Amino acid sequence: MTTTKIFEEMASSPAPWLSGEGPDSFAVLSSRIRLARNISEFPFPPAADMEIRQRIMEFVSPAFDKASTLGGGGFYPSDTMDGLSQKFLMERHLISPEFMKGGAGRGIYIGDQEKVSIMLNEEDHIRLQVISSGMSLFDCWEIANKVDDELSGLVEFDFDNRYGYLTSCPTNVGTGLRASILIHLPGLVLTREIDNVLNRISKVGLVVRGFYGEGTDVLGNLFQISNQTTLGRTEEEIIDSLTKVSAQIIEYEKDAQERLMREAPEMIEDKVWRSYGILTNARVLTSHEVMNYLSAIRFGLSLGLIDKSSYKEINELLVITQPAHIQKYYSREMDNTERDMVRADLVRERFNDSGDN
Amino acid sequence: MTTTKIFEEMASSPAPWLSGEGPDSFAVLSSRIRLARNISEFPFPPAADMEIRQRIMEFVSPAFDKASTLGGGGFYPSDTMDGLSQKFLMERHLISPEFMKGGAGRGIYIGDQEKVSIMLNEEDHIRLQVISSGMSLFDCWEIANKVDDELSGLVEFDFDNRYGYLTSCPTNVGTGLRASILIHLPGLVLTREIDNVLNRISKVGLVVRGFYGEGTDVLGNLFQISNQTTLGRTEEEIIDSLTKVSAQIIEYEKDAQERLMREAPEMIEDKVWRSYGILTNARVLTSHEVMNYLSAIRFGLSLGLIDKSSYKEINELLVITQPAHIQKYYSREMDNTERDMVRADLVRERFNDSGDN
Numbered sequence: 001m002t003t004t005k006i007f008e009e010m011a012s013s014p015a016p017w018l019s020g021e022g023p024d025s026f027a028v029l030s031s032r033i034r035l036a037r038n039i040s041e042f043p044f045p046p047a048a049d050m051e052i053r054q055r056i057m058e059f060v061s062p063a064f065d066k067a068s069t070l071g072g073g074g075f076y077p078s079d080t081m082d083g084l085s086q087k088f089l090m091e092r093h094l095i096s097p098e099f100m101k102g103g104a105g106r107g108i109y110i111g112d113q114e115k116v117s118i119m120l121n122e123e124d125h126i127r128l129q130v131i132s133s134g135m136s137l138f139d140c141w142e143i144a145n146k147v148d149d150e151l152s153g154l155v156e157f158d159f160d161n162r163y164g165y166l167t168s169c170p171t172n173v174g175t176g177l178r179a180s181i182l183i184h185l186p187g188l189v190l191t192r193e194i195d196n197v198l199n200r201i202s203k204v205g206l207v208v209r210g211f212y213g214e215g216t217d218v219l220g221n222l223f224q225i226s227n228q229t230t231l232g233r234t235e236e237e238i239i240d241s242l243t244k245v246s247a248q249i250i251e252y253e254k255d256a257q258e259r260l261m262r263e264a265p266e267m268i269e270d271k272v273w274r275s276y277g278i279l280t281n282a283r284v285l286t287s288h289e290v291m292n293y294l295s296a297i298r299f300g301l302s303l304g305l306i307d308k309s310s311y312k313e314i315n316e317l318l319v320i321t322q323p324a325h326i327q328k329y330y331s332r333e334m335d336n337t338e339r340d341m342v343r344a345d346l347v348r349e350r351f352n353d354s355g356d357n
Numbered sequence: 358m359t360t361t362k363i364f365e366e367m368a369s370s371p372a373p374w375l376s377g378e379g380p381d382s383f384a385v386l387s388s389r390i391r392l393a394r395n396i397s398e399f400p401f402p403p404a405a406d407m408e409i410r411q412r413i414m415e416f417v418s419p420a421f422d423k424a425s426t427l428g429g430g431g432f433y434p435s436d437t438m439d440g441l442s443q444k445f446l447m448e449r450h451l452i453s454p455e456f457m458k459g460g461a462g463r464g465i466y467i468g469d470q471e472k473v474s475i476m477l478n479e480e481d482h483i484r485l486q487v488i489s490s491g492m493s494l495f496d497c498w499e500i501a502n503k504v505d506d507e508l509s510g511l512v513e514f515d516f517d518n519r520y521g522y523l524t525s526c527p528t529n530v531g532t533g534l535r536a537s538i539l540i541h542l543p544g545l546v547l548t549r550e551i552d553n554v555l556n557r558i559s560k561v562g563l564v565v566r567g568f569y570g571e572g573t574d575v576l577g578n579l580f581q582i583s584n585q586t587t588l589g590r591t592e593e594e595i596i597d598s599l600t601k602v603s604a605q606i607i608e609y610e611k612d613a614q615e616r617l618m619r620e621a622p623e624m625i626e627d628k629v630w631r632s633y634g635i636l637t638n639a640r641v642l643t644s645h646e647v648m649n650y651l652s653a654i655r656f657g658l659s660l661g662l663i664d665k666s667s668y669k670e671i672n673e674l675l676v677i678t679q680p681a682h683i684q685k686y687y688s689r690e691m692d693n694t695e696r697d698m699v700r701a702d703l704v705r706e707r708f709n710d711s712g713d714n
Contacts, residue, residue: 266640266641266694266698267641269640270639270640270641270701273638273639273640274634274635274638274639276634276638277631277633277634277635277636277637277638277639278631278634278635279634280634281630281631281633281634282627282630282631282634283623283626283627283630284623284624284627337623341623344627
């Protein structure tokens with residue numbers, strides 16, 4: 001099967017991390033652990049030419065077959081993927097915008113159910129990612145840790161006894177760990193408390209980004225929150241800190257939601273149902289619009305105001321209505337106008353199929 | 358039964374002129390003939406004090422019982438109506454804003470099915486109105502003419518052999534006739550040709566007003582078009598002229614609709630269905646919003662893009678969702694906020710009842 005075909009099949013079955021399950025899944029869509037690793041004998045990817053990048057891939061990728069903690073996956077060099085396929089993987093949170101920009105000489109291992117994935121030659125030689133539904137950072141860490149242990153027996157990582165893992169960018173030196181959650185905060189956005197909350201977050205060494213990571217817009221009231229520093233603390237401390245701050249943010253969100261329901265219940269209910277009305281009837285929908293209306297319905301679900309959908313359905317639609325997904329799903333390239341029409345069809349179909357679930 | 362009770366009953370059964378029947382009813386909601394008449398021995402209402410206005414009513418109103426061309430109606434002096442009742446009658450196109458402002462010493466006869474109505478002491482002593490569904494000015498004129506003939510035998514009208522009927526405002530001297538149609542022109546508004554068309558209309562001596570007549574806003578793409586002059590032409594000539602111009606406007610509207618469907622069918626379809634989605638799901642709706650969304654659905658009906666409603670339903674909703682109607686229908690006064698919520702409930706109920714008709 002060609003890479004293109006494989007991705008088209010993936011497009012019709014959303015990733016398990018969108019299942020809407022796990023702790024606090026009303027707010028937290030997913031948890032993610034990423035480890036940055038490098039191989040001693042090669043220069044970091046930004047300083048490596050094409051030939052060296054190829055040698056790095058040849059050196060590392062055989063380990064994916066050997067590792068017993070991986071399995072059922074496939075490795076895709078970037079030169080087997082067209083631009084649309086790469087956009088598709090980015091929408092699926094499997095590769096980064098950075099990886100996309102890099103061009104040839106890169107590759108991605110995608111494990112069974114997309115739970116574990118490994119980018120080669122992004123900013124570092126190895127970027128191991130584990131992603132799962134709900135507030136589940138320690139679960140992700142447990143898996144990442146096992147894969148990391150096994151890989152480190154197969155290829156030797158660049159490790160300094162004083163600093164820890166050495167990385168291309170100094171912000172990743174140390175544990176090389178980034179823990180992040182994707183969280184939905186419609187209540188804090190609507191009460192305009194979000195800026196205050198985000199300010200406080202940045203003061204405790206956390207970073208906030210949009211749905212698609214660094215440099216992307218905040219859409220659909222979805223925020224990625226992750227640790228800034230990777231040095232001077234253990235992996236468990238970093239994850240524990242993010243988990244605690246997240247619990248606090250979730251409390252703020254709950255408070256905001258309760259306050260809104262006390263002060264303007266009809267306004268909230270109206271917003272939720274109008275969004276549902278538009279998504280189930282529109283004939284043309286941009287992906288930004290879809291994200292914002294899905295966000296409102298998700299908000300309605302968490303408040304018990306609507307019973308026409310589920311977290312799973314909303315989470316999946318957030319991803320499968322993205323431009324490259326639409327095109328992969330229908331197996332053809334489309335311009336903006338056509339995409340917006342096909343997207344509206346897809347959204348109506350999904351809502352009609354789900355009925356009153 | 359008190360006046361208030363009678364009006365509350367009226368509120369639950371929309372007027373027959375909203376039936377969506379008759380020629381060109383896809384565009385023309387209703388046709389209306391109004392005759393202005395005055396009684397020789399009394400000053401015009403603007404110059405009459407309270408006592409004289411009372412005497413005028415006592416002099417004229419007994420004729421309503423005697424006239425065989427009238428029947429099954431009732432006469433309501435303005436002092437038996439509270440402000441809400443008067444607003445209600447205005448929304449129903451039975452009294453004018455002018456009548457409302459006038460206060461006590463006025464009255465309205467409302468005939469069977471609201472087809473014929475007669476205001477006393479608005480700007481003129483007598484304002485006879487006949488209204489019916491679709492493009493049906495000559496039908497209205499026939500009825501108005503008969504009632505006028507009979508009334509003129511019961512009370513003597515101020516008539517000058519040279520000028521015709523004498524009226525309070527010189528623009529009504531002559532026939533005292535105003536013919537008007539209420540027309541829906543979404544295509545011309547959307548293609549922005551409406552200003553050109555309205556300019557041409559004014560050059561042939563016609564006047565364009567909003568949904569509720571003189572000095573009211575154009576809402577929901579609904580326009581009232583009527584003759585400006587009443588002097589120097591026969592009633593038939595005036596009506597014939599308006600009928601011909603209307604036929605021309607209807608052609609322009611059809612052209613605009615066809616062009617839109619050729620050039621941007623998905624945009625139109627989207628607009629229609631979103632409006633339907635919002636009306637069938639919103640929890641809070643202002644009357645302006647309702648008019649605009651109903652207008653879009655009506656547009657969709659005329660283009661065959663939607664089968665979820667009917668001209669009758671849309672026409673009726675345009676009137677029964679107005680502020681005073683909402684309050685009459687639920688038999689209580691409400692503030693804006695409550696009205697907007699109740700209005701949304703009413704609209705959802707009506708659409709759900711009608712189903713796929």
